[in-house]
Amino acid sequence: MPTVLGQNQYGKAETRVVRVTRDGPVHHIRDLSVSIALSGTMDEVHLSGSNARVLPTDTTKNTVFAFAKEYGVASPEEFAARLARHFVTGQESIRTARVRVEEYAWDRIPTPGPAGHSFVRRGRETRTAQVTFDGAGGRWQVLSGLKGLTVMNTTDSEFHGYVKDRYTTLPETRDRILATEVNACWRHAWDGGDGEGGGGDGVGDGAAPPDWDGSWERTRGHLLAAFAETYSLSLQQTLYAMGSRAVEHGPGIDEIRLSLPNKHHFLADLKPFGLGNDNEVYYAADRPYGLIEATVLRDGAEAAVPQELTNLP
């Protein structure tokens, strides 16, 4: 029985580039991991091994470093878009480019004097961006996101009134810890703008793209605030509050996908020792964990973020 080739892509993954810019004695850094996936008319290399249409993955890696020098890294989204456009417009065989970026944040270490070249890695979460440029349609899809943002409420969370079947043993609770590690990916309405997808030497020649860094910071803030301020009857409710707040307060955001593991904190049973436990001592469990996933959309928008994108391992 014969077989055929389906969707395929290739590129260099996890190129780790650090870009330093200097403002006199004050340095700025952007620290990225860049993963590139190119697709197009690539049947031959699969069927016969001919590389005549294949730009090597090593070249895509080199391009990351060269572009960091030539254009700097204004933001993960801008950098990814520039790379995506380059591959699609530079190689006839490449029709679509998807560039994923992870960014790692650093804080300044305060020092005496005007110099500013010392940094300490901040936080545990990673900022993410995925930019896809489809050369045929001239359209962009830009997804921003974060992963690994761990949060906890020590009260204002209840869980009761659920379905009980033969296998239900969980007791209801009116006060519990609610903790999760936020994995989020949101889609910007911006798609390159005027329908022609640009064609000059800039990125997106139509409507001006958003302020990517500002948008990301605001969205992260909305997610944190909604988590903290929602009196929660279920993690689903908290998820929806987070997602809808990000979309409602983010004019350029059409869709968000959230994947929230319920990091269970179980009350330690101290009764055998003659001790009470008025929500004071918890056991933090690793596995298994509840996993709550959902997409929140601006009314009228169509879902386009793949469900698997925020999947946990």
Next chain:
Amino acid sequence: MPTVLGQNQYGKAETRVVRVTRDGPVHHIRDLSVSIALSGTMDEVHLSGSNARVLPTDTTKNTVFAFAKEYGVASPEEFAARLARHFVTGQESIRTARVRVEEYAWDRIPTPGPAGHSFVRRGRETRTAQVTFDGAGGRWQVLSGLKGLTVMNTTDSEFHGYVKDRYTTLPETRDRILATEVNACWRHAWDGGDGEGGGGDGVGDGAAPPDWDGSWERTRGHLLAAFAETYSLSLQQTLYAMGSRAVEHGPGIDEIRLSLPNKHHFLADLKPFGLGNDNEVYYAADRPYGLIEATVLRDGAEAAVPQELTNLP
């Protein structure tokens, strides 16, 4: 601007269950991690926090243990299917269930005498299964797979004749190491069979399901053999050889998705020390790595395995 709820699902992830069965002094084990995702009419819990239609994730965990006792674990696929059917048929609010299983393999430790209850964990790869049951259509989708299977050819791999652009510096080679870590996911043609999706107390009342364990072992064997026996001009060619062999020799397999990181082994440069290096000493690099991904389909089949399913982190 109002928002709406899109696709959503929930359940307990990574429930670790070990099932022991005894044949006199000879024991058998199956060692699984089970992750459940349920979806259906779940708007209320997101919008108001009402759990009136929510079966707790804790219950889905309990069900895994109870089913392991009541029905045993004949195979990851069979066990996943049984769970999926249970949730969809048991709760009106649940319309679709997706059950993912990872299985960890063990070998026997040989001992004197008839007893057989000592085991050592085998291999580095993980067997995977994902079964989705759509109650509305009564249809099944069964994906089997593996991840983490690391393989290497120390010769019979070339790479040349590729596109060179301004950023290309890679030298061509006629003899290199080719190494990868196979991440594969294949879709079975079996979908429950007679169009009614079953309805009795078995799993899939239509056509009999495949021999899942036998099918998995054969497919793994085909992937290994195709990797070893293909004289490779590109990793894409090797990928296609692997995928097409799995489909052509697997009568019940309609589609396979492969994600192959090119685990680069660079020749150490020994010239500064006055030494040659005739493909003898290599540096095994971690990052970045080439990443080659493709779907191979039986002619006439439609692609249904999400591209993101075999994504590397």
Next chain:
Amino acid sequence: MPTVLGQNQYGKAETRVVRVTRDGPVHHIRDLSVSIALSGTMDEVHLSGSNARVLPTDTTKNTVFAFAKEYGVASPEEFAARLARHFVTGQESIRTARVRVEEYAWDRIPTPGPAGHSFVRRGRETRTAQVTFDGAGGRWQVLSGLKGLTVMNTTDSEFHGYVKDRYTTLPETRDRILATEVNACWRHAWDGGDGEGGGGDGVGDGAAPPDWDGSWERTRGHLLAAFAETYSLSLQQTLYAMGSRAVEHGPGIDEIRLSLPNKHHFLADLKPFGLGNDNEVYYAADRPYGLIEATVLRDGAEAAVPQELTNLP
């Protein structure tokens, strides 16, 4: 040839306990992983399997939770000391107890109103403590530390003037990135004080113990400051500057062990593309890495921190 039993110890490792305390609507949390190792007259359990002198590891876990309730968690060191004393004084067969604690830090999420029960995990580093109580000598050894504190200087680092042998190819540099992940463990002079090791119901009845939290914060600050402010000719020089500053400015600290992986940032070679690279674009390498390890002692102190304690995997 007969064998004999050497040093041995046992206990429960990685008990994850979260302690919440409430100050009206304002909550405080301490989030710990506690690992206990007990040793004493334990020959029988090894030789015959008799558990007559063995307090189960499950009990040591229970004790962690019970003590979190009964005494709270004033600091990792204080909590560890209380546990260590309990096991040594509570069981005749236990002569020495070593308690290791990892603490994970959380920041408050700012919210409107007086409530304070929302938190976000801070930073990537882990605070560590190891307290050993030797019942026979009545002496304490308290080690505080941190791991995973990642720092970078983008200039003020040189490397030249080193030994060249047949295998040396590294070019000298007058300006490079210096980055490392600080793994540090320091030993307090405090050992319980008056020579009797205490014996009442407090911890350490002799000299008052240090302010553990304050000491830890100050030491972390000194390590960061010394890293940032040292013009570095070698990572060893930076290490010594960090260690000596921590000891000189920490009156109660007699010794510090530092393990500093040199997280190499290599200048990307952009010459093939006709581009310069004036310390602007770097490739962040994972492996291999230089590893610099040393102990710094207060003059006259004897080294007691095991070299292997800060070993990287």
Next chain:
Amino acid sequence: MPTVLGQNQYGKAETRVVRVTRDGPVHHIRDLSVSIALSGTMDEVHLSGSNARVLPTDTTKNTVFAFAKEYGVASPEEFAARLARHFVTGQESIRTARVRVEEYAWDRIPTPGPAGHSFVRRGRETRTAQVTFDGAGGRWQVLSGLKGLTVMNTTDSEFHGYVKDRYTTLPETRDRILATEVNACWRHAWDGGDGEGGGGDGVGDGAAPPDWDGSWERTRGHLLAAFAETYSLSLQQTLYAMGSRAVEHGPGIDEIRLSLPNKHHFLADLKPFGLGNDNEVYYAADRPYGLIEATVLRDGAEAAVPQELTNLP
């Protein structure tokens, strides 16, 4: 208060080298991660930053690749010893060298025909070696080991008769799963032999060194057999049986350190569902875990393996 420098060492860690040797169409591979730690008269580099006595860590990396070419990799121990001798005898400032090696095993993929150049990564455990050469004394210390060897007995394990205190709740059991991940490190009696520690161009000019590969395979076999064949009343008893068997049956082995996490498998509680559980369904827990550690010595030998060497993270 002045400070002084204590023990210090430096070198390149985790150099990943793959050595291919060819026997016609049949290839052989050794796949290693090599970590080097050098110490000697290194005060100046710490105090002033002078590198005049410092061989760069980059050079130690280069030496690994060059030696793999020049001498091959007969075994991890032999390769480590050759490197250690080189650094100590080649640089006056280096007095002691410690070389750690991890080896990853590969199996052949069977193929038709005489060729043998296709491999699949075997097993989950890692073989380890640590060789220390002290130039002053001319003595060697060779430690061999393994980590990550996961084993399970589904019966023939009991746990009862233990101490009960106020915090003990664990029920006794006469039949449980016993599972662990073996982390072992054993010390060879061989120390270079005739007291002069060699001095020619071989490694160890005194007594001939053991057959390192054969010794390692036999020791691994003894550890597995003792685990499987011991009817266990406690994990300590099993540990001692494993250690003493390795030493008693390994004429050249004087000492072994074992670190055995008790990978708990708890019986799932199925009573709420009206189901029994006759040791059939278990929940495999991750954390916390019991941790049993001990040294077993040949009678008359002195302990020299650091307790921390086999520490789990």
